[in-house]
Amino acid sequence: MITRNDCLARDALDPMAPLRVLFDLPDGVIYLDGNSLGARPASALARAQHVIGEQWGKDLIRSWNTAGWFDLPRRLGDRIAPLIGARAAEVVVTDTTSLNLFKALAAAVHLQRPSGRRVIVTERENFPTDIYMAQGLSRWLDDGYTVKLVDSPEQLPAAIDADTAVVMLTHVNYRSGRLHDMAALTAHAHAHGALAVWDLAHSAGALDIDLTGANADFAVGCTYKYLNGGPGAPAFIWVPQRHQAHFTHPLTGWWGHAAPFAMAPHFAPVDGIGRALCGTQPIVSLALVECGLEIFEQSSMAAIRSKSLALTDLFIALVEQRCAAHPLALATPRDHAQRGSHVSFGHPHGYAVMQALIARGVIGDYREPALMRFGFTPLYTSYAEVWDAVEILRDILDHETYDAAAARGAVT
Ligand SMILES: *Cc1c(COP(=O)(O)O)cnc(C)c1O
Numbered sequence: 001m002i003t004r005n006d007c008l009a010r011d012a013l014d015p016m017a018p019l020r021v022l023f024d025l026p027d028g029v030i031y032l033d034g035n036s037l038g039a040r041p042a043s044a045l046a047r048a049q050h051v052i053g054e055q056w057g058k059d060l061i062r063s064w065n066t067a068g069w070f071d072l073p074r075r076l077g078d079r080i081a082p083l084i085g086a087r088a089a090e091v092v093v094t095d096t097t098s099l100n101l102f103k104a105l106a107a108a109v110h111l112q113r114p115s116g117r118r119v120i121v122t123e124r125e126n127f128p129t130d131i132y133m134a135q136g137l138s139r140w141l142d143d144g145y146t147v148k149l150v151d152s153p154e155q156l157p158a159a160i161d162a163d164t165a166v167v168m169l170t171h172v173n174y175r176s177g178r179l180h181d182m183a184a185l186t187a188h189a190h191a192h193g194a195l196a197v198w199d200l201a202h203s204a205g206a207l208d209i210d211l212t213g214a215n216a217d218f219a220v221g222c223t224y225k226y227l228n229g230g231p232g233a234p235a236f237i238w239v240p241q242r243h244q245a246h247f248t249h250p251l252t253g254w255w256g257h258a259a260p261f262a263m264a265p266h267f268a269p270v271d272g273i274g275r276a277l278c279g280t281q282p283i284v285s286l287a288l289v290e291c292g293l294e295i296f297e298q299s300s301m302a303a304i305r306s307k308s309l310a311l312t313d314l315f316i317a318l319v320e321q322r323c324a325a326h327p328l329a330l331a332t333p334r335d336h337a338q339r340g341s342h343v344s345f346g347h348p349h350g351y352a353v354m355q356a357l358i359a360r361g362v363i364g365d366y367r368e369p370a371l372m373r374f375g376f377t378p379l380y381t382s383y384a385e386v387w388d389a390v391e392i393l394r395d396i397l398d399h400e401t402y403d404a405a406a407a408r409g410a411v412t
Pocket of ligand 1: 096235
């Protein structure tokens with residue numbers, strides 16, 4: 001049996017434990033939802049004050065040049081690059097994940113035009129916005145493009161064939177936490193003449209990713225999840241050097257222009273990753289992304305991944321030891337090679353149990369159908385918190401102190 005003291009002992013030896021103070025978390029909260037909205041870096045408040053008070057307030061429009069606002073999407077992209085196995089000048093932070101996916105898919109489909117391939121392959125279990133964006137693009141193209149929804153990860157390889165233009169996958173599934181083998185699936189897609197577009201929303205900042213080593217074609221991801229950029233912070237898009245010269249998409253706004261202030265009446269894309277940009281960015285929100293990224297420079301993705309697996313292993317073991325009498329069904333793979341950084345358990349009253357947990361300060365979330373989701377963020381989650389969270393879960397289940405008829409908010 002694992003005891004709370006065992007967990008405290010692990011915290012005492014944890015090289016990442018001192019980084020916790022770099023985040024502001026309220027007292028009395030065990031935050032297990034950093035996979036959905038990362039915690040606030042302590043530095044973000046002063047940074048926001050500086051951007052609003054000094055840069056906007058005093059320097060006004062001059063800040064586009066003097067505070068580096070115009071270059072911010074590229075500068076932040078270069079900070080994300082080492083976290084995802086990208087090179088400098090291959091990533092920009094801009095727009096939303098949904099929009100960036102649209103650009104990446106449009107570029108991939110365009111590259112495949114000469115091949116006559118018109119099928120985008122993805123998973124039925126993919127995050128819905130990814131499916132919707134692919135469906136929106138294929139409807140818009142209107143000349144026989146379709147989106148093929150594959151029912152299970154096991155069926156993916158066989159679903160990729162001579163008609164497949166693009167394989168669009170999310171690295172870690174948002175519900176189950178299942179992790180795909182990016183290198184193997186990309187190689188399989190390439191072997192069948194397809195391109196591979198990866199969504200890193202639930203993996204960037206949680207595990208070591210090697211886009212270059214996997215030879216992926218395009219990638220997108222969120223900054224407001226494990227990268228702690230703030231609610232609705234702009235997303236990122238990766239276009240490797242080998243695809244930059246022929247990267248074209250329909251959202252050709254002036255920020256992707258070679259000379260935006262020439263105010264020319266015709267679009268001419270800038271060389272390099274800048275052509276993934278569209279229009280003016282939300283600078284206040286964008287500036288705060290840097291606060292989260294600075295913290296990653298104090299650790300390494302290998303160390304973060306290793307603590308992430310230790311935290312999720314511990315959580316699964318404790319739930320199975322202490323809540324064994326209850327109908328909890330693990331939806332997350334036990335195999336490390338197939339696990340992201342969140343763990344999901346099904347329970348017939350999953351929504352109500354999660355509401356009871358949140359009322360007692362253990363903040364996870366709920367995803368249909370009946371799944372309670374617990375995200376583990378190595379930079380600020382301790383082993384003792386995992387123990388305490390499971391103890392509260394056990395108490396709620398043992399005493400049935402949840403309201404099975406709890407009303408639902410707009411966001412679950
Ligand atoms: C969180 C998430 C998104 C969010 O997209 P937005 O455009 O930022 O709303 C998209 N895809 C996946 C896989 C996600 O996990």
